[in-house]
Structure formats: structure tokens, C-alpha cells
Amino acid sequence: MSDIVNPVPAALSYGQGALDRASDRRQNAEWIRDLLHSRSSRFLPNWRYRHAVREHDEGPRAVIMEQPSAVDLLSESSLTIFLGLNESSAIFALDLEADDESELADRIEGQFLDLRRVGPSLAADEASVLAYARGMIYWHRHHGFCGRCGRPTTLEHGGHLRRCSSADCGKETFPRTDPAVIMLVEHVPEDDGPRRCLLGRGPKWPAGTFSTLAGFVEPGESLEQAVAREVLEEAGVAVDQITYRGSQPWPFPSSLMLGFRARSRATELRLDPDELADAGWFTAQELSAFGEWGDRDAQLKLPRRDSIARFLVDQWIAEQG
Numbered sequence: 467m468s469d470i471v472n473p474v475p476a477a478l479s480y481g482q483g484a485l486d487r488a489s490d491r492r493q494n495a496e497w498i499r500d501l502l503h504s505r506s507s508r509f510l511p512n513w514r515y516r517h518a519v520r521e522h523d524e525g526p527r528a529v530i531m532e533q534p535s536a537v538d539l540l541s542e543s544s545l546t547i548f549l550g551l552n553e554s555s556a557i558f559a560l561d562l563e564a565d566d567e568s569e570l571a572d573r574i575e576g577q578f579l580d581l582r583r584v585g586p587s588l589a590a591d592e593a594s595v596l597a598y599a600r601g602m603i604y605w606h607r608h609h610g611f612c613g614r615c616g617r618p619t620t621l622e623h624g625g626h627l628r629r630c631s632s633a634d635c636g637k638e639t640f641p642r643t644d645p646a647v648i649m650l651v652e653h654v655p656e657d658d659g660p661r662r663c664l665l666g667r668g669p670k671w672p673a674g675t676f677s678t679l680a681g682f683v684e685p686g687e688s689l690e691q692a693v694a695r696e697v698l699e700e701a702g703v704a705v706d707q708i709t710y711r712g713s714q715p716w717p718f719p720s721s722l723m724l725g726f727r728a729r730s731r732a733t734e735l736r737l738d739p740d741e742l743a744d745a746g747w748f749t750a751q752e753l754s755a756f757g758e759w760g761d762r763d764a765q766l767k768l769p770r771r772d773s774i775a776r777f778l779v780d781q782w783i784a785e786q787g
């Protein structure tokens with residue numbers, strides 16, 4: 467039995483995985499090799515950052531292949547990554563490079579879909595494991611060469627380390643994720659009027675879609691400093707009372723979203739047009755009239771259901787009573 471207890475709120479997608487990553491055993495190449503040949507092991511085929519998915523009556527499910535039927539794909543896989551152990555099996559991701567998608571789709575009796583498209587329809591644990599696989603594959607594909615000497619790197623530790631092939635160098639590189647802050651800024655009026663929150667729309671977003679502000683953390687910066695800097699840069703608003711609310715892996719392509727609440731004393735906005743095409747302050751009542759992300763009929767839309775932005779907005783609306 468897995469002893470992994472997930473402390474992430476159930477409303478946060480992609481962070482609900484319950485695999486035991488076996489970080490104390492996966493550096494043992496012999497152990498990994500035995501698992502690859504074990505009939506109890508399971509394999510998740512991937513093709514060009516898309517995951518193998520099969521439609522069922524109750525909705526889409528990830529294709530999880532049993533070891534005997536995955537032997538051919540295993541031999542063709544350009545990357546085989548140990549993800550972890552569930553209650554009875556080792557789970558591996560396979561990265562396939564076949565030219566012919568339809569032939570590959572026939573072999574897995576499913577189709578290859580982008581997680582951004584299928585994620586909100588999958589069970590939380592499956593979406594989380596696919597997000598993990600996607601993040602790992604992206605990291606491997608972008609670390610094929612040593613950052614110090616430029617020579618090729620090779621995979622070790624079941625895919626949780628790449629080592630420079632030069633004996634003189636031998637630099638080890640571990641999988642990375644890029645921290646990004648995302649924050650719901652609220653304004654609390656001096657009088658008894660309703661609180662409002664700041665939402666904005668990026669220049670390339672679909673019309674009417676609004677979300678919380680966000681940005682990458684820079685070197686030498688705390689998370690709280692990053693929150694304050696991003697809100698000031700993008701919207702011209704100074705914030706304080708910055709509190710942590712939760713986190714979410716966001717492998718599109720390689721982020722870890724760190725969610726915050728912050729408070730603004732002022733409401734006047736000065737938008738950076740490179741970052742925001744529009745922004746405004748909204749009451750909970752106004753937000754309750756917003757439609758769903760992707761709904762063509764809705765004039766104003768909330769962030770995607772699978773995003774931490776939506777989690778922050780929903781949490782804030784619920785608190786307003």
C-alpha cells in the first residue's frame with residue numbers, strides 16, 4: 467500500500483498524484499531494469515507532448531498499458547521515465563517519436579491528446595500523473611546537452627538525473643520546474659461597500675476571458691517580492707498583506723504555480739499594454755454572472771476550471787458570502 471497522503475486541496479488540478487516516487491530506490495539501475503521487465507509494471511505512452519487517451523462511456527481515461535502488451539513500444543521509446551509506484555505497479559512514461567500518429571493511435575487503441583484539452587475531463591489522479599509525465603518529458607527534451615561543456619548528456623536514476631557524457635566534466639542535472647507566482651489582489655473599501663478583486667486579460671487571450679495576475683519569480687527574489695513586483699509592473703498597483711494560498715504543477719511547459727492573496731489600498735490602475743490588454747475590479751456578485759472559459763456565448767469568462775487562478779477566484783467568491 468502507498469503511504470502517500472496528498473495535502474493539496476481537491477479543487478487544485480494536476481497536484482493530486484499519489485505515486486510513491488521511490489526517490490530512495492530509483493538510482494538503482496538494476497532495480498529499474500527489473501521493473502521494466504516485470505509483468506506488473508504499467509506504461510503511459512506519449513507522443514509529441516500528447517498523452518494516450520481512450521474514450522469510455524463515463525468519459526476519457528488515460529491509456530495505461532500492461533507490460534506484456536507494451537514490450538514493442540518500450541523498445542521504440544526514445545525516453546523511458548520511471549514515475550513511481552502505485553499500490554501494485556511501477557508506472558513508466560514512454561516518449562514515442564513515430565512519424566505516423568494514426569498508426570500509433572491504432573496500436574494503443576486510443577488517441578493522443580494535449581493535456582490542456584483533455585485535462586479537465588480526466589479523473590484528478592490520472593490528470594496529475596499525466597502532468598508529471600509531461601513535465602518530465604519536456605525537461606529531458608531540453609537537457610540533452612550539458613549546460614557547462616556542451617557535450618551530450620545521458621539519462622540515469624530512472625530518468626531523474628541527466629549526466630554529462632564527458633568524463634572530464636560529468637556534471638549532474640536534476641529535473642527542474644520554474645516557480646511562478648499567481649495572485650488574487652483584493653481591494654477592501656474604507657466604508658462597508660463590497661470588496662472587489664483585480665482580474666486582467668492578456669493581449670493574446672480570447673475576448674472576455676479574465677484571470678488573476680501572474681509572473682515568473684526572478685533570481686534573488688522572494689515569492690512575496692515577486693508578487694508585489696508583478697502587480698506593480700502589470701497593473702500599477704502597490705500591494706501588501708501577501709499570504710500563501712496553495713500551489714499547482716503547471717507543465718505548460720514547466721511551471722510550478724504558487725498562489726497568493728494580496729491586498730491593495732488603491733484602485734487606480736496603470737496597465738502595461740505588453741502584459742494586459744484589459745483589467746478591472748470585480749465584486750463577487752459581478753463574477754457570479756461570468757461564464758465558463760471557452761464558452762462562446764458568454765461575454766465575460768472566468769479562468770479555466772483546471773487552473774489555480776480559478777481556485778483563487780472561487781475561494782475568494784465563497785469567502786464573500
Ligand SMILES: [Zn+2]
Pocket residue numbers: 612613614615616617630631632635636637
Ligand atoms: Zn559537461
